[in-house]
Amino acid sequence: MADSVGFLGGRIPTEVEIMSKHLKDLDKELFRKILKVVVNAIEGKDCGGAMADIAQNSPLSEEMLSHIVSGMYELLKEALRLPTSSLKQEVFKEDLRGLRISEEFIADFASVVFGNRSTLDNVVKQQGPRIPSLEEFRWRVDVAISTSSLARALQPSILMQLKLSDGNVHRFEVPVSKFQEIRYNVALILKEMNDLEKRSILKIQD
Amino acid sequence: LANLIYLHSIREAVTYINAVDSSKFSRLLSRILQKLHLKGERSFSEDEEQKLQTALALEKQALHLVLETTSFLLEQAVYHNVKLPSLKQQLENIHVSPDKAEAFCQAWASAGPDMVEKIRQRIFAPKKLEHIGWQFNLQMARSSQAKLKAPHAVLDLGVQDEDKLECQQNIFVEFSHQELLEFYNKVRAD
Numbered sequence: 001m002a003d004s005v006g007f008l009g010g011r012i013p014t015e016v017e018i019m020s021k022h023l024k025d026l027d028k029e030l031f032r033k034i035l036k037v038v039v040n041a042i043e044g045k046d047c048g049g050a051m052a053d054i055a056q057n058s059p060l061s062e063e064m065l066s067h068i069v070s071g072m073y074e075l076l077k078e079a080l081r082l083p084t085s086s087l088k089q090e091v092f093k094e095d096l097r098g099l100r101i102s103e104e105f106i107a108d109f110a111s112v113v114f115g116n117r118s119t120l121d122n123v124v125k126q127q128g129p130r131i132p133s134l135e136e137f138r139w140r141v142d143v144a145i146s147t148s149s150l151a152r153a154l155q156p157s158i159l160m161q162l163k164l165s166d167g168n169v170h171r172f173e174v175p176v177s178k179f180q181e182i183r184y185n186v187a188l189i190l191k192e193m194n195d196l197e198k199r200s201i202l203k204i205q206d
Numbered sequence: 207l208a209n210l211i212y213l214h215s216i217r218e219a220v221t222y223i224n225a226v227d228s229s230k231f232s233r234l235l236s237r238i239l240q241k242l243h244l245k246g247e248r249s250f251s252e253d254e255e256q257k258l259q260t261a262l263a264l265e266k267q268a269l270h271l272v273l274e275t276t277s278f279l280l281e282q283a284v285y286h287n288v289k290l291p292s293l294k295q296q297l298e299n300i301h302v303s304p305d306k307a308e309a310f311c312q313a314w315a316s317a318g319p320d321m322v323e324k325i326r327q328r329i330f331a332p333k334k335l336e337h338i339g340w341q342f343n344l345q346m347a348r349s350s351q352a353k354l355k356a357p358h359a360v361l362d363l364g365v366q367d368e369d370k371l372e373c374q375q376n377i378f379v380e381f382s383h384q385e386l387l388e389f390y391n392k393v394r395a396d
C-alpha cells in the first residue's frame with residue numbers, strides 16, 4: 001500500500017482501471033500497435049486510418065478496444081502533465097504495478113513517458129487558454145524626404161509587422177520614441193524574469 | 207506663390223480678405239492654422255460658417271473663397287516651411303494689404319513652426335503605435351501541465367488609426383522567457 005498518492009491521483013480514473021483489466025489477456029504486438037496509435041493521437045497526428053486498421057484486423061471487440069484506448073490515453077495524459085523532474089520513473093512504474101499491469105507493458109509505457117518527450121511536450125504546451133504569440137516579426141526604417149504637405153520632411157519612422165500565432169497580421173508605424181519605449185520595457189521584463197528565476201521560490205523541487 | 211497673382215480666384219479672394227475686419231481676420235487665421243493638420247476636416251461647422259457670413263459681411267460664396275484661399279496660403283507656407291520675411295514678401299506680391307499681411311505673419315510666427323512639426327510627424331501607415339503596456343506573470347499550471355513555474359509575459363500594444371476613426375485597438379502578444387529574449391535581440395539590432 002502506497003503512503004503517497006500515485007501520479008494518477010487519489011482516485012484512479014475508471015478508464016484506467018477498466019483498461020488494466022483488459023490488458024491482462026492482450027497480445028504484446030497488438031498492445032504496442034495500439035499504444036503507438038494513442039501516442040500519435042496525443043501528438044496531434046492523424047491516426048484514423050491506423051485505428052480502423054486495428055479495429056478490423058484484431059480479435060478484440062469494439063467495446064474492448066475502446067476501453068483500452070481510452071485507458072491508455074488517460075494514463076498517458078496524466079503522466080505527461082507532470083514535469084520529468086517531479087515524476088520519477090520508479091514511482092511511475094510502482095504506480096502501474098499497483099494496477100497489476102504486466103512488467104512488459106509497464107516498460108513500454110515508461111519508454112513513452114520518459115523517452116523522447118520533446119514532441120509530446122510541445123503539443124501539451126500549445127494546449128490550454130492562450131494569447132497569441134509572435135510568429136514572425138519584421139521591421140523597416142523609412143525616412144520621409146518630402147510629402148504632399150511638406151517639401152522637406154526628413155522624418156524617420158519605423159514600420160513594424162507582427163505575424164501572430166492566431167494568423168492575424170498587424171502592421172503599424174512606430175514613432176522613434178515609442179520604439180525606444182518598447183526596447184526599454186522588454187529589457188525591463190527580461191531583467192525581472194532573470195531576478196525571479198534566481199530567487200529560491202523557483203528552486204523548490206516538487 | 208508668385209504665379210498665383212494671375213489666378214482670378216486668388217485676386218478675388220484677396221480683395222475680400224483685404225476688406226474684412228482685421229481683428230476678426232486674425233482670429234480666423236489662428237483657427238484655420240490650428241486645424242490645418244487634420245485631413246478632411248472642415249475648419250468651421252455649418253453653424254459657424256453662418257455666423258461668419260454675418261460677422262464678416264460676406265456672402266456664402268465669398269466666405270468659402272476666403273476660407274479656401276486662406277487655407278491654401280497657409281498650406282503653402284507649411285509646405286515650404288517659409289520664413290517670416292519671405293512670407294511677408296510673398297503676400298505683398300499678391301497684393302494682400304499690409305495689415306492683413308501683418309496678421310498672417312503674426313499667426314505664422316506663433317503657431318507656424320509647431321504646425322510644421324505636427325505635419326512632419328504625420329504618417330501614411332494605416333495605424334500607429336500609441337501605447338505600450340505589459341504584464342509579467344509566473345505561470346504555475348495549465349489544464350494540460352502541472353507544476354510549471356514558467357515566467358510568462360504579455361505585451362499590450364495599443365494602436366490607433368491615424369485619422370482617429372476607430373478607437374484604439376489592443377494587440378496582445380504572449381512570450382515565454384526564450385521568446386522574449388529572441389524578440390529583444392530583434393529590436394536591438396537597430
